[in-house]
Amino acid sequence: MKSSSTMVVNGGSEMDALLLLRRQQELLTQLRALILPTFRDADGRSADLAICLFDDIIDCIDGVMSRLQGLSAAGGHGLATAPFVLADVDVVSPNAGEGQDEKHVISNVGQKRRRNNDKRSRSLVTVVPHYDGHHWRKYGQKNINGREHARSYYRCAYTERNCPATKTIQQQDHNVTINCEEETAKYIVVYYGHHTCCDDSTRNGAKNDPGMDLIQNGKMAGAVTEFQKFDPGDVDMPALIEVLDNPELNWDII
DNA sequence: TTAATTTGACCTGG
DNA sequence: CCAGGTCAAATTAA
Numbered sequence: 667m668k669s670s671s672t673m674v675v676n677g678g679s680e681m682d683a684l685l686l687l688r689r690q691q692e693l694l695t696q697l698r699a700l701i702l703p704t705f706r707d708a709d710g711r712s713a714d715l716a717i718c719l720f721d722d723i724i725d726c727i728d729g730v731m732s733r734l735q736g737l738s739a740a741g742g743h744g745l746a747t748a749p750f751v752l753a754d755v756d757v758v759s760p761n762a763g764e765g766q767d768e769k770h771v772i773s774n775v776g777q778k779r780r781r782n783n784d785k786r787s788r789s790l791v792t793v794v795p796h797y798d799g800h801h802w803r804k805y806g807q808k809n810i811n812g813r814e815h816a817r818s819y820y821r822c823a824y825t826e827r828n829c830p831a832t833k834t835i836q837q838q839d840h841n842v843t844i845n846c847e848e849e850t851a852k853y854i855v856v857y858y859g860h861h862t863c864c865d866d867s868t869r870n871g872a873k874n875d876p877g878m879d880l881i882q883n884g885k886m887a888g889a890v891t892e893f894q895k896f897d898p899g900d901v902d903m904p905a906l907i908e909v910l911d912n913p914e915l916n917w918d919i920i
Numbered sequence: 921t922t923a924a925t926t927t928g929a930c931c932t933g934g
Numbered sequence: 935c936c937a938g939g940t941c942a943a944a945t946t947a948a
Contacts, residue, residue, distance in 0.1 A: 803924070803925085804924075804925060804926085805925090805939095805942095806927085806939070806940060806941080807925090807926070807927075808937090808938065808940095810938075811936090811937065811938085817939095819939070819940075821940095823924095832939095834939090
């Protein structure tokens with residue numbers, strides 16, 4: 667696989683590009699879910715590298731979408747009309763934009779609870795909400811007003827490394843039908859904060875962490891529950907093929 | 921026995 | 935006051 671590529675969108679408005687990018691991000695997530703399990707038997711360094719590469723690519727798409735959103739908003743278009751858009755991307759705090767790229771929760775000591783709405787977030791829709799290459803621990807579940815399904819709250823399992831990353835998973839009320847086939851349960855996944863647990867600095871400091879040893883040895887079974895839950899059959903393959911064959915997207919590999 | 925999840929209570933912002 | 939996010943004890947799974 668090439669490590670870098672650019673996607674050129676032919677024609678259409680910023681809104682069209684936004685839709686395509688969102689779709690691309692969603693399918694990339696599914697591709698990641700499909701590929702990463704193959705690293706189970708490979709060396710852990712490759713798995714870590716793959717995870718970081720996927721995250722970087724998704725972050726890049728995020729950045730482009732943010733810029734396009736700016737253009738789109740200036741042009742009077744609203745995201746609310748987008749069929750794929752189910753949640754805002756880059757929900758930024760009122761303090762953001764003042765040189766603060768993002769804020770992490772420093773510590774809950776002495777400040778028992780704190781909302782995460784002041785943290786930058788990114789959201790996507792996927793059929794494989796549990797598998798994204800990171801190890802999450804569930805810390806809560808809540809029934810949300812007007813929602814058919816409860817929302818689950820997860821935080822990075824490596825909290826001892828002060829990793830501030832959290833995410834929420836909300837199953838969509840109405841499943842999506844793809845290519846006239848049976849309905850697939852889709853989930854809105856919202857990520858808050860960035861993983862610092864995979865930083866080199868923190869990783870070196872966690873050399874003695876048994877869970878990390880397991881990951882680095884490529885023996886994920888038992889240590890990373892997300893792998894156990896993952897079934898490659900869950901991947902939205904028709905949609906994946908659809909986007910790869912999409913004539914509107916020219917994949918220029920450079 | 922340890923780790924992960926569940927669940928009701930608590931807290932905070934709107 | 936309410937909805938949503940978090941805590942932490944209890945429970946379950948490995």
